[in-house]
Amino acid sequence: MRVTSLLTRATALAVSATIALAAGANAQESARPQEHGPNQQYFVHGAPQVQSLEWTIAAGGRIYDNWWEALDRDMPEGTNPAYPASAEQSGPGTYRCKECHGWDYQGADGIYSSGSHYTGIIGVMGVSGQPPESILPILRDENHPYTTDMINDEEMLRVATFLSEGLVDMTPFIDRETRQVIVGSGDLDRGRAIFQTTCAACHGFDGRALDWGQGDEHNFVGTEAAALPDEVFNKISNAHPGVAMLNMRAFSVQDRINVMNYIATLPTGLDDMIVVGDDDDQDQDDG
Numbered sequence: 406m407r408v409t410s411l412l413t414r415a416t417a418l419a420v421s422a423t424i425a426l427a428a429g430a431n432a433q434e435s436a437r438p439q440e441h442g443p444n445q446q447y448f449v450h451g452a453p454q455v456q457s458l459e460w461t462i463a464a465g466g467r468i469y470d471n472w473w474e475a476l477d478r479d480m481p482e483g484t485n486p487a488y489p490a491s492a493e494q495s496g497p498g499t500y501r502c503k504e505c506h507g508w509d510y511q512g513a514d515g516i517y518s519s520g521s522h523y524t525g526i527i528g529v530m531g532v533s534g535q536p537p538e539s540i541l542p543i544l545r546d547e548n549h550p551y552t553t554d555m556i557n558d559e560e561m562l563r564v565a566t567f568l569s570e571g572l573v574d575m576t577p578f579i580d581r582e583t584r585q586v587i588v589g590s591g592d593l594d595r596g597r598a599i600f601q602t603t604c605a606a607c608h609g610f611d612g613r614a615l616d617w618g619q620g621d622e623h624n625f626v627g628t629e630a631a632a633l634p635d636e637v638f639n640k641i642s643n644a645h646p647g648v649a650m651l652n653m654r655a656f657s658v659q660d661r662i663n664v665m666n667y668i669a670t671l672p673t674g675l676d677d678m679i680v681v682g683d684d685d686d687q688d689q690d691d692g
């Protein structure tokens with residue numbers, strides 16, 4: 406497995422060397438990839454007339470990630486009054502479900518068991534499998550000061566459906582201590598096949614056509630998968646809220662794990678392009 410992944414990486418680098426300039430140009434063109442066209446407004450923020458269970462679960466997952474981006478609402482002001490005063494975060498981010506309950510749904514028992522996101526609050530795995538209707542009242546209790554202007558009842562039902570049917574235990578494929586994808590937990594070839602035929606349409610074959618880094622920092626699919634795989638698993642299962650991205654909710658859990666295994670091998674920075682030997686120009690292009 407290890408040898409294969411090294412070879413793959415070498416091949417990917419060789420290929421990316423020849424398209425380095427093209428990738429640089431793409432990164433510049435997509436300076437503000439968060440924007441989407443008016444024709445995509447309904448796909449990104451609306452709902453289909455006949456809603457499949459898969460669409461509903463993914464839509465709920467995007468609300469769990471960031472409800473105002475998912476639903477095109479005003480960003481809340483200040484810090485969530487329900488956020489523990491003893492914890493370190495502040496500001497609108499404290500209104501995101503993931504901030505208290507974690508990307509891995511395990512709260513204080515998971516990746517947020519220490520560090521700047523620690524709150525001591527439990528995860529949401531306990532409600533997995535419960536009927537959505539029985540989860541709904543929790544989402545309107547005093548720990549959850551969301552008005553119906555922020556998240557209306559129909560939208561909250563999507564969240565409850567996500568909690569009921571969409572949660573995945575990430576411990577078999579993400580090491581909680583190192584926060585790394587566990588090598589060998591998925592099929593790399595299958596992950597590559599899915600990536601090259603779906604994700605690459607927007608992210609490019611080496612994952613560097615979209616760059617959401619700021620200033621000199623570059624953030625590609627590979628960067629994100631290497632550093633925050635639990636977050637990325639949410640993004641690929643539900644899509645990134647507020648942008649025109651597909652999601653893999655209709656694929657099996659194992660296929661999503663296969664993609665995780667593959668994207669963890671993609672280049673994490675521009676440095677990997679230096680193979681061409683023209684790094685100075687490259688840096689300037691993307692600065």
Ligand code: HEC
Pocket residue numbers: 468469485487488489499500501502503504505506526527528529530531532540543544548549564568
């Ligand atoms: C500011 C922190 C905070 C945020 C943000 C937050 N919650 Fe909670 N949540 C809590 C607390 C506190 C509890 C109660 C934990 C306990 O009983 O120990 C809780 C409990 C829950 C439970 C019950 C878990 C169980 O097993 O009993 C669910 C489900 C839940 N929250 C879902 C959500 C969802 C969905 C969102 C976003 C729409 C959200 N929470 C946002 C703090 C938060």
Ligand code: HEC
Pocket residue numbers: 437438439600603604605606607608615616617626629630636637640641645648649650651652653664668
């Ligand atoms: C139709 C275009 C499109 C497709 C297809 C697509 N994405 Fe994206 N993706 C985006 C856009 C746009 C963003 C937002 C970039 C930004 O934040 O500015 C994004 C963001 C991301 C992020 C970063 C989210 C974050 O934390 O900021 C990851 C990871 C990601 N995509 C992975 C994937 C994977 C894996 C696939 C294939 C399963 C995929 N994407 C398919 C358009 C797409």
